[in-house]
Amino acid sequence: MYMEQAAVAAIFIGTIGALVFSHWRAANIFSAALLCLFALQISTVQTSLEKAVNPGVVTLLALMLASRALERTSLLKLFARHALEKNETRTLIKLTGLSALASSFLNNTAVVAALLRPIKNQNKVPASKLLIPLSYAAILGGTTTLIGTSTNMVVNSFWMDTGNPSLSFFAFFPVGIALLGCGLVVMLLNRYMLPTIHVREEQKQYFVDIKVMPESPLVGKSISDNHLRNLNSFFLVEIIRRGQSIAPVRPTHIIEAEDRLVFSGEINHIEELQTLPGVKLFAEHSGLMSDNLVEVVLASNSGLIGKTLKSAGFRAMFDAAVVGLKRNGLSVPGKLGEIILKEGDNLLLAAGRDFRSRKNLDKHFILVTDVVVEQPLSLKANWGVIGGFSLVMVATICQWVSLLQGLVFFIAACLATKVVKSAELKRLFPFDLWIIITAALTMADAMISSGLSATLAESLHSTFSEQSVWFAFLGILLVTVVLTELVTNNAAAALMFPLAISLAESFSVNPLSFVMAVAFGASASFLSPYGYQTNLLVFNTGGYKFIDFVRYGLPLTIVYISITALLVPYFFPF
Template sequence: MSIQQAAVAAIFVVTIGALVFSRWRASHIFSGTLLALIASQLIEIDTALNKAINPGVITLIALMLASRALERTSLLKLFARNALESNESKSLIKLTGFSALASSFLNNTAVVAALIRPIKKQNKIAASKLLLPLSYAAILGGTTTLVGTSTNMVVNSFWMDAGNPSLGFFEFFPVGIALLASGLLVLLLNRGRLPDIQIEQDEKQYFVDVKIKPESPLVGKSVSDNQLRSLNSFFLVEIIRRGQSISPVRPSHIIEPDDRLVFSGEISHIEELQTLPGVRLFAEHTGLMSDNLIEVVVASHSGLIGKTLKSAGFRALFDAAVVGLKRNGLQVPGKLGEMQLKEGDNLLLAAGRDFKSRKNLDKHFFIISDMIVEQPLSTIKNLIVLSGFGLIMGLAIAGVTSLLTGLLYFIAVCIGTKVIKTSELKRLFPFDLWLIITAALTLAEAMTQSGLSDSVAHLLHQLFSQQSVWVAFIGILIATLVLTELVTNNAAAALMFPLSMSLAHSFDVSAISFVMAVAFGASASFLSPYGYQTNLLVFNTGGYRFIDFIRYGLPVSIVYVVVTAVLVPYFFPF
């Protein structure tokens, strides 16, 4: 191995190690990878810039921005209102079927986020019986088309960067539809494995921190005298006094200055607490809380993880204050400002006027519900968006125009008709993903130029030399699947792609079959709440434990691997 190959190998190994074992954001890790490649002169900066404008990457970004217009249409809202029935099996079939269909063309995170709210508010069926299948169905549906998941688009960008024409819109469909059908069948047959977690409506799961001012008329009187146990929408569960917790709270407890009262209740009726004399809520934007409450989930790549609200400068960073916090379906009392945030935490925010225009929201949160009433699209605008998107997809499939060209025109029309705003596009721009793909493409180029990919492929070829090429294909598939559970789907696809190409060349077979192994393997996140965004969304809302993903997801993963191992070589021969 040459010095150049050793240097690239070291950067590659450190990148994987950092992704698996550190808490750093993937974008920061890949930024370091890119800088290391340039600083060590293993790659030219012009090469990195060319990777940044790869047509596949730009198409992915355009698609993610265009999906905002589709989210605003009445399609998801209409289905959400009519999907749930008293019969669990019927509701499950409806939800998983629609989630899979919608995720074939729309951003699957947006689809799941839109359906979470009606599921958690209904009381016919435990939300834990529906949310995990909803997430898995969205993942499976995304495998059926080129635009169904960002993973397919990422793989396509690598494929195009290697000098190949873009993969077709329905290139993934023969294998994807089989995975979808078999996966949905497994989901339905194994619904008994889903936990029956009885959680009250989400509003009642939030805790609100109220501080007693020294001049408050509540001071010196008992809880009973202040009628703090007689509120209509809130229940007093804890008093925090000089850093010590008093729980359970007895009616005879006397209120003292600077006490913090922790209430549990329906956050939509927050004004009931605001009317208490001489108190201040943790979120000081009291004038905003009645009509500007926004629920978010802390993303796994957020820089807020491990920090408290105060140390992160939360209010200045987002023009928002935290009203309540909930963790993994469990109530989390205590002083909100002193709690360290974790991935998957639900936060209820009182948002200021500048909140929606902040460009850093998607770097830290998934917005899953918004109590600010957004004006619905008119019938004409609904028609423009839905028919316009259908038209550009049809033209792209027919080869009349490229998908990128169609999406750019679609976005322009949506801006012109005020369906979406330029400020929204700035906020939604997936800068982190763009940076990750650019760095990964550059790393792949360095691996190819240095000969490292060929060297590794030669070693793997020797390892599998006594076996068939099909066994090597299975090895790439399973390695990608394991990696996606550890470092997320897009990072797994980016890291495994160059190795898959070189291994295919070492066997002197068509590379497309190995590339498809990476694409489908990187989408197979059924064993962990952290491998895919939709899993993280439902993890907290459904009150699931990590073991629930393994119990319910393992049969899906096994069937997924078997179907992929059989059908990919059939439709994409070696």
């Protein structure tokens, strides 16, 4: 038994060391640990398979897949469009509030990813003043509910694996809401510590022509009232009205039926223009608007040079319609279909089925790349997805169905209505996270069955024997906080859980208080860009330095630990 404990301890320490000091992927490290357990016959493949289909683990995977449908809705993008204004304080309050609220019910990484582009592309407030608070607010919001963060779901899967019923949807709420409220205040007061960084990156700007249909609700309202100046990825260059150009476009200009609006923006995000009510892109007139576009450059020997798309019979010639045009970064006046083409023009094409088989492509074009453009959901589909997910949450909270059952039906409905595609879910399946949790659950089982957890707990118990159990609780919390900054939140939770359970048992107290210390401690990633995925997202985008996270996150970390240390024992008594 002693040799087995020593082997498990070596694997445990080796796993932590590899996570901290190596550049290997966490999934590879945990896989290696799992193979070591198999090789030494400490654990079996059957045990790991049982852990892999733990109801808590499967629920987490289902939730991450279901969140894909919610990502496709325009709710977050529309809110972000209205939240961004020139007043830095008001913008910060709106964005952090939105991020926290959304992260209570959605995967917080998906929330930050959805808001990243609108913040990056606006020029009202430097993005560096908003992105770290956005990430921290998402982390804090995620602590309020069971599904708000993968950390809570991971801890719940471990809790269920020990034979306990699933934690309730709002089990984390009393402590989480206090952390959220105090955290937002600290971030707001500390906002002057954020750097001002102007990040410029080369974007593929295209000129896109859309037509305002007579029934459009945009008609009769000004540019400002229609929020056409607040688009995330496009700028309104000019209006073509009855053959005449209106440029520059002022906020007071009134939209009329049959107006042609010429926008300049990023080709990858054309779906934003499609969300405007009652408009059609040029390609949609030809019935060719697709979610896979082709970018080409007009060759010097092309017979299209000097002609317009209309006069050249472009649609019939290539089975493709032009969605956007780019010419040396300069504005091109006039309707897209009536622009005279020049050598070197970049064209964005919505290609039909026969496009690739046309034998005249090489003569006219140089193929640049295929561009994947996500088609926006219709208004009906938007409300259907939001309503369906809300129904699942209500049914779960009221205990009419389990969360897993509700999510299974929700995913099936999204597949049936083609809101998401099966191929898309296969691509997005969180295989790495599944491997990490499965391996960690197997390791935890080995630590308990070998007696290592009990031995460590007894040693720690003797250390804290002259102190109250609260000090042991605080020790677990602090070690988890440190570990989550060194490795990742899920890895920290997985590694600390078995030790927390054993330590609670050695004191003969309620293990849930120690479990909550692990859950909240693993989410306290405010000092490093590497401990949490949302931090890593904003780190690369905002042009930050490591010290920026330390400077801004240190006061928040101190407040977070203090509140957790006081409130967890109150709501989850020893």
